[in-house]
Amino acid sequence: MASGVHAAADGVAALGISAGAGEWAEPCPALRRNLHLLSHDQVELAKMLLNEGQGHLFEHWPEPGVDDDKKKNFFDQVCRLNSSYPGGLAAYIQNAKKLLADSKAGQNPYDGFTPSIPSGEVLTFGDDNFVSLEAAGVKEARNAAFVLVAGGLGERLGYKGIKVALPRETTTGKCFLQHYIESILALQEASCKMEANAIRRSRLLL
Known part of the structure; x- marks a missing residue:
């Protein structure tokens, strides 16, 4: 010793x-x-x-x-x-x-603020208004850009990679990142089909 x-x-x-x-x-x-x-x-x-x-x-x-x-x-x-x-x-x-x-101490960082209901649309899935607005959104998606945030590492989940690389479900093992990208590509295809001659020249920015 x-x-x-x-x-x-x-x-x-x-x-x-x-x-x-x-x-x-x-x-x-x-x-x-x-x-x-x-x-x-x-x-x-x-x-x-x-x-x-x-x-x-x-x-x-x-x-x-x-x-x-x-x-x-x-x-x-x-x-x-x-x-x-x-x-x-x-x-x-x-x-x-x-x-x-x-x-x-029960202190509220939002003391002094008055909550209010924002103005906007209240949609009911599948009704005429919903379908109309969805079509307008799909059409305008050709002019949109998408940013995917990695969300940091998944160390607390016992995973060393980025969180969006985690599997979304166990049937196919498809990760969240792949799911997001495939969804954006599907939206791109649907948006382009709504405009004549736009299929080959329009690409969503990612």
Whole structure:
């Protein structure tokens, strides 16, 4: 055990972290014992997490030499998350705390606004008005452009790709992206057929 402690001290010293400089980690002994495993950038991320009250993330970290790869992988993930959110994870945590506090206090961000029913058409599927408006929409679709939003990764679903690449149903395994594109192409064909000589020269923008 003594040799492990000395090795940790030597590692911390090699990073330029003196015994006093690591005092910020004293509230979290498990993290402090593992500081020598971390790069300078990872140490800064650890400081940020402690400053934001996230010390519980390190409470059950084992001694140095046990699951060290998992500890480094944890900080690799923290680094990616920190760089992907405007203002970093500190801003994310602070914003989350504020939203939760506002919710607990019953504060409504829409206070002062008066809801109203928007003007528009109320359609009944299949009636004459519906059929007429649908035909007008199909005709004008030739002049439309479609933008498909990827929607981020499906990591929470245990999937590493983009969400629209997930299967829409299990019978054919067709993904959402394929379904959307096929629907747009079908709309393109229907729209072009409504205009003479338009079939070959009109393409919906995607």
